[in-house]
Amino acid sequence: MTSQTTIDKAPPPQDPAPAPAKGLRGHPWLTLFSVAIGVMMVALDGTIVAIANPAIQKDLGASLADVQWITNGYLLALAVALITAGKLGDRFGHRQTFLIGIAGFAVASGAIGLSSEISLVIAFRVLQGLFGALLMPAALGLLRATFPAEKLNMAIGIWGMVIGASTAGGPIVGGLLVEHVSWQSVFFINVPVGIVALAFGLVILKDHRAQNAPRSFDIPGIVLLSGAMFAIVWGIIKAGEWGWDSPSTWAWLGASVVLFAVFAVWETKVKEPLIPLAMFRSVPLSAGVVLMVLMAIAFMGGLFFVTFFLQGVHGMSPVDSGLHLLPLTGMMIVSSPLAGVLITKFGPRVPLVGGMVATAAAMFGMTTLTAGTSTLMMSLWFGLLGLGLAPVMVGATEVIVGNAPMELSGVAGGLQQAAMQVGGALGTAVLGAIMSSKVxxxxxxxxxxxxxxxxxxxxxxxxxxxxxxxxxxxxxxxxxxxxxxxxxxxxxxxxVSGMHLAFTVAGVVAVVAALVATLTKRGENADAAAGGAHI
Structure with a gap:
């Protein structure tokens, strides 16, 4: 297969390097600006809704399980559909899938704001997740195809900065909207943002299709992978309710293992597989995927407890707790582009290892947080966490997407995002179980x-x-x-004692991630496009 040949022998990609853009359409930095608006909308929605949940519960008379499904339904749809959505972009063009994703996400958001029943809110949140899945890998595919290799890391750095800032800024924006407007405004705000993103996309984005992009769909592969992703994320989500020793939990996790195994066997038989398994013969790409999962376990799992610590132990309002996370957001904003520069100059290995070491240090440092901890000390650890996460988000993305063939850039982008979603769900569930047992x-x-x-x-x-x-x-x-x-x-x-144990485990996971990061290297295809030597 073409993909196997590309990875096994690593020749220069058959797709030419991006030509300098003339005018607005296809301009690299305007393309980055355009996709950043859409990505910001999806990333912000991942955390902004958590602040609105209590108001939604009160207004619609929802149960605790209903409120949990406002988040879980979105997470499930996003995780299940990401890789398939990346394949759609590779097949039909990343511009088209990105624009459809933008429009669908904005419409689903408006529908949620107009919903008067919790069942409709959950249903449209699932729809949001499906359209959001179209956006994320398409954005990476557009950046990969538009930017020359020597500037790609800087672009991904800014892209990562937007995701990090939006994710961390969600509680602040959500708190302001819920307190001063309504919970519906949390969703309605996506409508004008979506219109702006769609307008920019129609004018600026240029369609890019790799010469070797597959022309057929691996329908059985899509079904098997979607089923496997659903089973693992569902099992992880429900483990908090069923317990980790429950037969139901392990039945779903076991089903995911079986489905992944059947999927792997099927992918070796089909002519044009959904995910050519030869991709994983690239040790750096495989290491990048594992690194993304481990990073998300530590980051998402650890951050889950920080908001309860600030609001519960320190008695802060949602807005105040969001403001106390500004050192985390600020360091990600500042250091993401810098990480892109360092990775371009020195390669990803050293920044990735250093980033995970800093993340581990921050996690271990947060085991000292108590009710009497000052704002200055909290800011120190939150800032160190942001400093450590930035190069990992940028570098792991470059490693995964850069080590994949150009014609599979959408699949690689979906793989990167899916790894982060699964890692986030796993971190929240596992660290939550550890916390619960300690309590x-x-x-x-x-x-x-x-x-x-x-x-x-x-x-x-x-x-x-x-x-x-x-x-x-x-x-x-x-x-x-x-x-x-x-x-x-x-x-x-x-x-606090349970939180300390959870942070300790998160710190250990970050140390393991630092070891995995030593296996990464710059993407061979990016090097080839730049005319550089393989590392």
Missing amino acids: SADFAGNWKEAGIPIPADPKLEEAAEFASVPAKELAKAGLEPPVIEKIGAVIHDTF
Whole structure:
């Protein structure tokens, strides 16, 4: 197959290097600006909705499970469809899939804002995820095809900066909109942004199709991979409800392993596979995928607890907690383009290793956070985390996309995003389980040591998992303020001890990721396009 030949022998790609653009259409930096608007919309939506969930629950009378599915439905659709969406871009052109994704995402967002039932909100969130899946790999495919090799890392650096800033800025924007407008505005804001992105895309984006792009679809491969991705993400999501020792959890995870195995066998038989397995003969590409998963486990899993720590233990509002994460956002904004420059000059290996070491140091540093930790100390660890994550997001993306053949750039982009989504879900679920077990182990002892004159309530143990003190409910039950204060201290102390263990595990994962990063190198196809030697 063409893809196997390209990877096994690594000849220069048959697609010519991008020609200098004349006028607006196809201009590299305007292309970056155009795709950044769309990517910002999707990345922002990943975290902005979390702030709106309580208001949605109250307004629509939703259950806790319903509210969880507002996020989980989006995550599932995104994770399942990303690689297939990348294939669609490779086949029909990344410009077309990007524009369809923009339009569909904006329409689905408007439909959510107009929904009066929680079932409709969840359904349109799934639709949002499907259209969002079209956007992300198409954006990378457009950048790969538009930018010359010597400037690609800088472009990906800015692209990563937009994703990081949007993800981290979601709680701030969401808090402002929910507090001062309505929860519907969190979704309505995507409509004008989508219109602007669509207008820029129609004028600026140029269609790029690789000469060797496959002309047929591997339908059985799509079904098998989608089923495998659904099974693993579903199993991870439901593990929090079923428990990690539940037969149901392991049945779904086992089903994902079986489906992945059948998919792998099928891909060796079909003429034009969805994912040519020869891609993974590239050690740097495989290492980049594993690195992206590990990075997301540490980052998404760790960040999940930070918001509860700030709002629960320190009593901050959603807006204030978002503002306290500005050092994280700011460092990602500043260091992402710089990471692109360093990676272009020195290759990705050293920045990736250094980034994961800094991430590990930040995670271990956050094991010192307590109710008395100052804003300055918190800012130090959050800033170090942003500094470490930036080169990893930029470098791992370059390693995965750059080591794939040009005709599979969309698939590689989908693979990169899918790895991040699976890693994020895995990090939240696994670290959440570790946190929960630690809380269960410590709560009764902490309650006894505090000398509280009433038996420990299991509901208060559940509250400790979220650092939430139900002060009003305790007061209504007739408890005196000093007793309520002691209960609050137990809840916070128990949460913090569980959070510390979760951060320790996240730090260990980051150390493993640093070791994996030593296997990465610059994409061979990017080197060939630049006329450089293979590393």
